[in-house]
Amino acid sequence: MRRVTVPGPVPYEVVIGPGAQEELSLVLAGTAKAAVVHAPPLAALAGAAVETLQTAGVAVEALVVPDGEAAKSADVLTGLWEEFGRLGMTRSDAVVGLGGGAVTDLAGFAAATWTRGVRFVTVPTSVLAMVDAALGGKTGINTAAGKNLVGAFHPPVAVLADTDSLTGLSDPEFRSGLAEVVKCGFIADGEILRLLSADPSGRRDTEELIERAVQVKADAVGEDLYDLGRREFLNYGHTLGHAIERVEDFGWRHGEAIAVGMVFAAELAGQAGLLARADVHLHRTLLEDMGLPTRYAGDWARLQAVMRVDKKARGASLRFVVLDGLGNPRILTDPDQAWLDAAWSAVSGGQL
Known part of the structure; x- marks a missing residue:
């Protein structure tokens, strides 16, 4: 497993390699509740993440959002907020963004804005997300004015770049x-x-x-x-x-x-x-x-x-x-x- 530390006020680690997603149980150990945000094509991977967290004692639910850039809209963001409220998520809970760059951008912005910020873990499933969107703390959505003009800086607590997920990438x-x-x-x-x-x-x-x-x-x-x-x-x-x-x-x-x-x-x-x-x-x-x-x-x-x-x-x-x-x-x-x-x-x- 390859590991890169992102320095800063609160350093975090990027884990790169097959099976990296399994470290979710370590990263979120002791967390009461979590939401795994994903697009429909990644339901199986999201299910595996849910199972990993449940085994660690986390009450977790998968939340489905549209695939690709369609996820990065104010309407979808509002829907996530409503789901977080339904789940009773507080500042001690966490959001997992599992998918490509669009999903991690959206999930990160939802985490940044819910109760003014909850912990956020990215599980990127594409090369693009692994090297760009999933790390660095830039989160956001698109508007009619342009791409990523609405967002927040909200660094993740970990990035789990599981290269097993690349096998099915076109x-x-x-x-x-x-x-x-x-x-x-x-x-x-x-x-x-x-x-x-x-x-x-x-x-x-x-x-x-x-x-x-x-x-x-x-x-x-x-x-x-x-x-x-x-x-x-x-x-x-x-x-x-x-x-x-x-x-x-x-x-x-x-x-x-x-x-x-x-x-x-x-x-x-x-x-x-x-x-x-x-x-x-x-x-x-x-x-x-x-x-x-x-x-x-x-x-x-x-x-x-x-x-x-x-x-x-x-x-x-x-x-x-x-x-x-x-x-x-x-x-x-x-x-x-x-x-x-x-x-x-x-x-x-x-x-x-």
Whole structure:
């Protein structure tokens, strides 16, 4: 079993490996009540979690929410609050978010807001959730204004990344998660790039790739929980990526949109004279080898408008995470429109 500690005021551990979910009984030992929040396709895994907690003496119930981004709505959140009330949950109880990033985002926000905060454990079941959404304490829901604009910082007390749950993950979902892994390679850990160049499927070195990506995020979160500095670099590729997700009404997988966003950010850095053409090219070739999209043709004017309400925006300023060389991220504020147009042309096939 691999273990990574996320430092901070209240450190917690990310457990990575087969059977990690069984540690729920240790993490929540002595807890009176718990709710396991999950989507319908994961009923069997949720049932196993319930059984594990019941064996430990916890009064627990599984609560079903919609699958995917449909879970991250105010209506679903209100429904969870009502269920917590029905169960009589108090501040000494706990919420378990079992599933992909959407479910852990929702369950974490419900935990953050119920009685002003109850303990929260994530049991991520996708690569994407294991390396990104399930750790770091960012929780939230989507609104008509944008993705994740309503939320709270509420770190979990533990993350149990049970790799057994990845066996049934579809290839598209697995690849989508790898986009967040390769992102960590571009911004911090070159060994990730080497491993994925040797095996673009990511299947051979899955646990090491997850551990390395988790370590990159843990280092950033431990230094900057509230996203005011270094943690912002984890949003590499996300400014355009989130805009694509919203414009496509979340019909694109997160990792697919972020892959295009990383190519755009690399092209933007190239236009600004920060990133060598060879490294810009590496973004496109490696992502393509991994089976991820690198092009997107859409409404450029609309995408720019959406990007201006991104969480990294400050007032009227448009801000992007870019690379000043591989492994050296920085913020580029209000880039020249000609640079933006040229980067967009590179990912859209010349459409402006």
